[in-house]
Amino acid sequence: MTGSRPRYRRLGALSATAxxxxxxxxxxxxxxxxxxxxxxxxxxxxxxxxxxxxGLRAARDMADAARAQGDSLAAASWDSVAAAEQxxxxxxxxxxxxxxxxxxxxxxxxxxxxxxxxxxxxxxxRFGGSASGTQVLNWSLEEYRKQEKTVENRKGSLxxxxxxxxxxxxxxxxxxxxxxxxxxxxxxFSNLYKVDNKTVNLNSSQHKxxxxxxxxxxxxxxxxxxxxxxxxxxxxxFREGTAGANLQSGWEARPGVAIVGRAAATATGGTRLLxxxxxxxxxxxxxxxxxxxxxxxxxxxxxxxxRSNFEKKxxxxxxxxxxxxxxxxxxxxxxxxxxLETRDALAFKLDYKLAYGGLKSEFTGTHLTDDLQxxxxxxxxxxxxxxxxxLKVGYKAGRDSxxxxxxxxxxxxxxxxxxxTVSRGRQYVQERxxxxxxxRRLFSSTRMELQYHEGLTQDIAQDGFNANDKDRLTRDFSSxxxxxxxxxxxxxxxxxxxxxxxxxxxxxxxxxxNFKDSYELxxxxxxxxxxxxxxxxxxxLYIQYTDYVYSYLAAVTRKDDYNKRGDLVTKITxxxxxxxxxxxxxxxxxxxNATKSTEDAAGRAFxxxxxxQDISKIDLDVTYAAGxxxxxxxxxxxxxxxxxSPGRANSTSRTDSGELxxxxxxxxxxxxxxxxxxxxxxxxxxxxxxSITASxxxxxxxxxxxxxxx
Amino acid sequence: MAQVDVLIVAGQGPARRATVAxxxxxxxxxxxxxxxxxxxxxxxxxxxxxDIVVYLEQIDPANTWDNLQTSAGAMHAPGWEAGISSVNFxxxxxxxxxxxxxGVFDNWGREREIRFINALYNAEVTIxxxxxxxxxxxxxxSSGSVSVWENVIYDLKxxxxxxxxxxxxxxxxxxxxxLEGNFWYISEWRDQQGESDPDTEQLLPTLGVLRGSFxxx
Numbered sequence: 051m052t053g054s055r056p057r058y059r060r061l062g063a064l065s066a067t068a069x070x071x072x073x074x075x076x077x078x079x080x081x082x083x084x085x086x087x088x089x090x091x092x093x094x095x096x097x098x099x100x101x102x103x104x105g106l107r108a109a110r111d112m113a114d115a116a117r118a119q120g121d122s123l124a125a126a127s128w129d130s131v132a133a134a135e136q137x138x139x140x141x142x143x144x145x146x147x148x149x150x151x152x153x154x155x156x157x158x159x160x161x162x163x164x165x166x167x168x169x170x171x172x173x174x175x176r177f178g179g180s181a182s183g184t185q186v187l188n189w190s191l192e193e194y195r196k197q198e199k200t201v202e203n204r205k206g207s208l209x210x211x212x213x214x215x216x217x218x219x220x221x222x223x224x225x226x227x228x229x230x231x232x233x234x235x236x237x238x239f240s241n242l243y244k245v246d247n248k249t250v251n252l253n254s255s256q257h258k259x260x261x262x263x264x265x266x267x268x269x270x271x272x273x274x275x276x277x278x279x280x281x282x283x284x285x286x287x288f289r290e291g292t293a294g295a296n297l298q299s300g301w302e303a304r305p306g307v308a309i310v311g312r313a314a315a316t317a318t319g320g321t322r323l324l325x326x327x328x329x330x331x332x333x334x335x336x337x338x339x340x341x342x343x344x345x346x347x348x349x350x351x352x353x354x355x356x357r358s359n360f361e362k363k364x365x366x367x368x369x370x371x372x373x374x375x376x377x378x379x380x381x382x383x384x385x386x387x388x389x390l391e392t393r394d395a396l397a398f399k400l401d402y403k404l405a406y407g408g409l410k411s412e413f414t415g416t417h418l419t420d421d422l423q424x425x426x427x428x429x430x431x432x433x434x435x436x437x438x439x440x441l442k443v444g445y446k447a448g449r450d451s452x453x454x455x456x457x458x459x460x461x462x463x464x465x466x467x468x469x470x471t472v473s474r475g476r477q478y479v480q481e482r483x484x485x486x487x488x489x490r491r492l493f494s495s496t497r498m499e500l501q502y503h504e505g506l507t508q509d510i511a512q513d514g515f516n517a518n519d520k521d522r523l524t525r526d527f528s529s530x531x532x533x534x535x536x537x538x539x540x541x542x543x544x545x546x547x548x549x550x551x552x553x554x555x556x557x558x559x560x561x562x563x564n565f566k567d568s569y570e571l572x573x574x575x576x577x578x579x580x581x582x583x584x585x586x587x588x589x590x591l592y593i594q595y596t597d598y599v600y601s602y603l604a605a606v607t608r609k610d611d612y613n614k615r616g617d618l619v620t621k622i623t624x625x626x627x628x629x630x631x632x633x634x635x636x637x638x639x640x641x642x643n644a645t646k647s648t649e650d651a652a653g654r655a656f657x658x659x660x661x662x663q664d665i666s667k668i669d670l671d672v673t674y675a676a677g678x679x680x681x682x683x684x685x686x687x688x689x690x691x692x693x694x695s696p697g698r699a700n701s702t703s704r705t706d707s708g709e710l711x712x713x714x715x716x717x718x719x720x721x722x723x724x725x726x727x728x729x730x731x732x733x734x735x736x737x738x739x740x741s742i743t744a745s746x747x748x749x750x751x752x753x754x755x756x757x758x759x760x
Numbered sequence: 761m762a763q764v765d766v767l768i769v770a771g772q773g774p775a776r777r778a779t780v781a782x783x784x785x786x787x788x789x790x791x792x793x794x795x796x797x798x799x800x801x802x803x804x805x806x807x808x809x810x811d812i813v814v815y816l817e818q819i820d821p822a823n824t825w826d827n828l829q830t831s832a833g834a835m836h837a838p839g840w841e842a843g844i845s846s847v848n849f850x851x852x853x854x855x856x857x858x859x860x861x862x863g864v865f866d867n868w869g870r871e872r873e874i875r876f877i878n879a880l881y882n883a884e885v886t887i888x889x890x891x892x893x894x895x896x897x898x899x900x901x902s903s904g905s906v907s908v909w910e911n912v913i914y915d916l917k918x919x920x921x922x923x924x925x926x927x928x929x930x931x932x933x934x935x936x937x938x939l940e941g942n943f944w945y946i947s948e949w950r951d952q953q954g955e956s957d958p959d960t961e962q963l964l965p966t967l968g969v970l971r972g973s974f975x976x977x
Contacts, residue, residue, distance in 0.1 A: 521801035557805035
């Protein structure tokens with residue numbers, strides 16, 4: 051009987067996981083594998099068929115949307131339209147120069163801080179073989195209103211994309227950045243900070259080349275930088291060249307499963323001049339990584355591990371043990387040192403996403419270690435490690451939706467100062483965070499949302515407490531009810547509670563330990579009185595109690611207290627015509643602060659008011675669409691702030707502040723081909739109030755430019 | 761008809777089990793919220809006599825700003841953190857700091873500011889003579905819910921415990937305070953330029969350089 055008895059063997063945790071994983075892989079249908087590229091993009095996007103004018107349509111849609119919203123960046127969107135339009139023009143066979151476009155732009159900007167004059171010149175050329183070139187010149191002059199400061203910038207760039215002229219995707223770009231920043235501080239000390247930087251980059255890449263049963267991507271590149279700079283009459287120049295290569299190979303182990311390996315290396319060489327001392331500089335770095343990627347019917351997952359390190363030799367100002375430049379009073383020959391910096395880092399990442407019916411789940415886990423060592427600098431060796439795990443689970447069924455998110459993080463850093471025999475000791479930060487949400491449609495058009503959150507952050511010193519050893523605990527609960535009473539009336543009610551605990555662990559700092567409990571009740575409504583008029587009103591009642599943990603001790607001078615605030619906001623929006631919008635808003639709030647004075651035998655607390663404050667603010671905004679692309683705007687507000695401090699003799703103060711803004715916007719195109727574009731936003735602002743300085747009381751806010759494309 | 765709609769409970773169909781599951785999850789949420797049993801902070805040591813950091817209530821922008829000075833003087837991070845807006849905070853460096861640490865200050869919000877101040881206080885340094893506003897600066901009274909301070913000059917001396925050398929950071933800034941709930945918080949810190957050492961007239965770096973040094977490596 052013993053021989054016929056089935057033999058069971060206990061599965062170890064590892065074998066059980068492997069078995070489940072294998073069953074999972076075998077059960078679900080296998081889609082196409084897409085290995086990730088180094089920059090995290092998915093190559094599969096490249097293979098999606100696109101209609102020839104899809105990019106043009108998308109660019110036009112985005113630009114139209116931005117323009118419809120009166121976005122000042124609409125111009126940028128229109129640039130992308132122009133680029134897409136150009137790309138959509140079919141190529142003429144046998145012709146080298148297909149197309150040449152010039153776009154000069156000139157404009158002025160102004161705001162409360164600075165005036166800026168600027169001009170740009172962009173030249174775009176299309177060549178045969180899908181090659182293209184772009185040359186951009188920028189100039190700007192900034193003058194600061196609140197400081198004695200002017201900045202002049204000159205920039206230039208020239209890019210050339212070889213398109214199909216070469217077998218690999220090859221791009222050359224060169225940049226020139228020049229700037230002069232003259233600043234005079236309040237003591238009259240003037241400083242000139244100058245930078246002149248020239249860079250040339252060449253990058254060549256080839257994606258998805260099948261060889262030896264592997265899918266390979268290769269990228270090689272190089273750059274050369276020549277920079278000269280001057281700050282506080284100290285020169286800091288360098289001339290360096292860098293070459294690098296990157297190889298990625300993927301193997302489709304089975305449908306839906308890919309194993310990818312990556313290797314990268316860079317080398318830099320050149321010379322550096324710092325504060326009169328010149329020295330060769332160099333750097334070498336390499337990186338190795340491996341990843342497993344799974345993409346199946348109901349989920350995706352990947353595991354990645356990357357190890358990278360570098361070694362750099364360069365000139366550096368003398369720094370202290372905290373890495374801060376420290377050259378005051380140091381002999382000239384010791385202000386600059388030759389530094390050797392080495393770094394070793396390891397990163398591990400695990401990620402999965404799963405969706406099945408209404409259930410969604412996501413997990414991310416990371417582990418990072420990083421050692422940075424300076425051979426000369428007093429900082430010595432710095433070590434860091436960080437672990438983090440995030441889990442999110444959500445479930446949606448019928449009228450309910452529930453989600454839970456949990457986060458755990460533990461990181462530490464340590465330092466061994468140069469020439470020290472022992473390390474400082476690890477400083478840990480541990481974080482835990484839980485967030486739960488429940489949304490439910492209670493009745494037709496009535497929605498409820500409940501949320502609970504709890505988070506604890508702990509600063510923990512190794513081997514005993516230090517002065518900053520502390521815990522911060524936050525708990526909050528909120529509930530919200532929204533109801534749409536037909537189309538014209540909507541109501542909402544919010545209740546929230548929040549508790550914050552600030553606890554220093556060490557006795558030398560714990561006298562300030564406190565719990566803060568805040569309660570908030572906020573009912574509100576939105577009523578469409580007529581198609582052309584809306585009324586919004588909300589009331590907010592807020593109260594916060596602060597209990598000092600050790601307020602009962604005679605040595606602790608902190609007293610428990612409370613703070614209350616009531617806030618009533620009323621807003622009326624009128625649209626008497628399609629061109630005119632008028633908004634009136636009144637914000638009235640009252641607040642009290644009080645400190646606990648006594649407590650009776652029954653435990654009842656009595657508080658004494660320290661401050662009573664009333665703030666009343668009224669706003670009026672008018673917008674008028676005068677014509678296509680032309681909008682006039684005006685706005686004003688006035689605030690009255692009254693404070694009373696009760697005591698033996700009540701002291702009362704009142705301050706008034708306000709602002710008036712008048713201006714307009716224009717966004718028009720002219721000419722038969724709409725090649726001339728004008729965009730202007732101009733506002734005149736006058737303000738008054740106790741914190742309004744001369745430079746803020748009367749100023750222009752503007753952004754106006756003219757662009758011509760030919 | 762709207763009143764009738766309110767009384768109609770829809771969805772008695774196949775989603776009932778899911779509904780029950782959701783209701784249970786909601787109930788669990790409420791229980792956890794009420795009990796507060798998920799995460800527990802550590803037990804703190806009772807205060808020691810003679811080392812109490814007294815902060816001002818942030819009912820005025822001046823109190824909020826002066827609390828940074830108290831925090832720096834005591835190297836007590838919670839005081840700095842309490843002054844930084846949790847809704848919306850942005851640090852904008854001066855051009856010299858930006859040029860020295862390109863890209864480091866992109867999206868410098870509350871989280872990075874807190875990381876910086878904790879890293880500074882945990883480093884082997886002491887802070888001497890922290891003065892967050894120059895004596896000649898006239899504090900404007902607050903009005904409404906936003907207050908802007910222009911050209912306030914701060915001055916901090918950071919001494920290394922390793923070699924005993926002191927570095928000084930002095931800069932002028934534009935600070936924007938916002939009233940959130942019932943308290944004032946710093947919502948924007950825009951460094952303008954480094955200021956000169958009043959003793960040696962040497963140009964000093966802003967706190968942007970200190971932030972950049974801790975954030976870059």
